[in-house]
Structure formats: structure tokens, C-alpha cells
Amino acid sequence: MYKKTLIFFLLFISANPYYANAQFIKSYGLKTGFHFSNHIWNYSDSFLDNYYNMPPKSRFLFELGVFGEFFSHKYLSFVSEFNIFPKGAGFEYNKKDANGNTIGKGKVIAQVNYFSFAEKLKARYGNKNGSLYCFTGLTLELIFLRSDDADLKKVYEKFKSPVIAAVFGIGLEYKRFLIESQYDLDITNSISSEKGSIKNYIFSFRIGFKFGKLKNMY
Numbered sequence: 001m002y003k004k005t006l007i008f009f010l011l012f013i014s015a016n017p018y019y020a021n022a023q024f025i026k027s028y029g030l031k032t033g034f035h036f037s038n039h040i041w042n043y044s045d046s047f048l049d050n051y052y053n054m055p056p057k058s059r060f061l062f063e064l065g066v067f068g069e070f071f072s073h074k075y076l077s078f079v080s081e082f083n084i085f086p087k088g089a090g091f092e093y094n095k096k097d098a099n100g101n102t103i104g105k106g107k108v109i110a111q112v113n114y115f116s117f118a119e120k121l122k123a124r125y126g127n128k129n130g131s132l133y134c135f136t137g138l139t140l141e142l143i144f145l146r147s148d149d150a151d152l153k154k155v156y157e158k159f160k161s162p163v164i165a166a167v168f169g170i171g172l173e174y175k176r177f178l179i180e181s182q183y184d185l186d187i188t189n190s191i192s193s194e195k196g197s198i199k200n201y202i203f204s205f206r207i208g209f210k211f212g213k214l215k216n217m218y
Helices: 002-015 046-051
Strands: 025-043 052-057 059-070 076-096 102-126 130-145 163-174 177-186 191-193 196-211
Touching: 025 052, 025 177, 046 052, 059 102, 059 196, 076 196, 102 163, 163 196
Parallel strands: 025 076
Antiparallel strands: 025 059, 025 196, 052 076, 059 076, 076 102, 102 130, 130 163, 163 177, 177 196, 191 196
């Protein structure tokens, strides 16, 4: 029930004509960057448990998105974002020779690609040239492509969509440029069954640029 309520809330905010009306858009632009992605893996699979060294390792991945900032208050604003990014992990295994002796390590990478719709509350302190800020919010994440590795496909094809995640971050703005870091943690499980559960989390580092005429926000 709580998942449906969160989805309704995010869609309502995104579709609300108050936010959609251009006169309330104070800035808009692009963000891009990279993140470290991994799973909270509390899932038991006999093949994966025997063949791969658990838990999985973090992966270095890229992301791209657009954003709009709304509501002209000196210290607060709302930010809506649409992002395309992958989440995933790396799975290590022991390479063996014909006699069964370990000769090194191998690695299989896996990921799930998402469309993400985020609504954030942003608090800032500064002036018209620059500011420090922090933010928190929720994201609605929809899968559009899954891992096709033969060993991992049977697990990754069970990942649920949509997923709700919480985000927290800090950043720095200077005129039209910004840099920020963000922590993204799933609230809902990607998998939840009698075998256990899997959640995703990522640490992001982004740079951004604001387009168009900036409104007076201070």
C-alpha cells in the first residue's frame, strides 16, 4: 500500500500544473556524472553462491539527466529531475585449470538500466552568484533494459519495476555551473521472495549547467 501511495505522490507532483507552468520554472539544465553502484545482497541462489565470491563488488557507471527548479524562495526550492542511469554490480569467481586448481580471478558484470523521475526539496545558503545547498527527496525508477549474462539473467529478470528510492545530497553552485554528490538508496526491494531480497544503492558525483534566462531566486 505504501508503495502505491509513494508512486501516486510522485506522479501527482510531476503532473501538477503549478509546476508545469513555465512561469514557475526558475532554472533548468543538464546534469551528468558517474556513480559507484552496488547491491545490498541478502539473496540465496545455490548456483551463484557456489560459483561466485559473495558479496558482489561495486561498479563504476555513468549517468545523464535533465532538471528543472521551481518555487522562488530565498532558501528553499523544489527540483524535478529525469535521469537515465544503470545500477549493477560485479561478480568475481575463481578461474581454474583442467586439474581444478585456482589460477586467478575472473569477473562478470551485470546491470539494470533505469529511467528515473525524482522530486527533491532543496535548501541553500548563498547569493545570486553562488550557494551551498543540500537536498533530499524520492525517485520513481522504471527498468528499460536488464542484464543478459547467462549466469545472472535468471536473477536479474526477476527485478521489479518500478522501484522507489530515497536520495540525499549536497552541492555547490556558481552562477550557471553546479557540482554535487548524492546517495541513492532503494526503499522498495528489487527482489523480495522466499530466497531473500536485493536492494540497490549508488554514490553519485555530478556536474551540471543551467540553460536559459535565470530568474531572481534570492
